[in-house]
Amino acid sequence: MQQFTDAEIHAKAVDLGIIDAGQELPRQDRGRVVAVLMGQRRAAARPEPEPAAELRAATSIVIQPDGRIDVDGQPLPWLVAKEAIDVRVAPRPGDISTVRLTLLTHSVQIIKPEAESESAS
Structure with missing residues (x-):
């Protein structure tokens, strides 16, 4: 379990507005503050997603x-279904062509955008 000093917990409680700087943190609120600190540590430890520009x-x-x-000279590391591969060649050289194929997987997860999941509830 992650350890936090009393000073860290107190400072976060003040930051969250649970108490004022000179007040004692009520025992029943300590767990909530520690949960926030743990969440912040986990978030800081997660790698940043690649920026869209890349x-x-x-x-x-x-x-x-x-x-x-082969994609850019490297073998595609996933299994591709033995189905038709749809290739659309650009009409002019230099334009973007497309390739559509079916990847095999054991699991699929679809994550809804925040705005969509909030309006659905």
């Missing part, structure tokens, strides 16, 4: 006769 289109996709798929 997302990019593949330079090249090569579909081999044996079913292997």
Whole structure:
């Protein structure tokens, strides 16, 4: 279990507005403050998601006769279903083409955007 000093807990309680700076933290509120501190530590330890600016289109996709798929010269590390692969070639050189394929997975999780999940409740 993560340990927090009394000073850290007291400072966070003041920061949260549970008590004023000179007051004692009521025993029944201590757990709530520790939970907030633990959540902040966990959030700080999580890696930051890649910024959207770093997302990019593949330079090249090569579909081999044996079913292997190379993306930018590297083999795609996931299993692809033996279904038709839909390829749309751009009408002009330099435009973006698309490749649609089916990846096999044991689990799928769909996370709703915050605004959508709040309006649904």
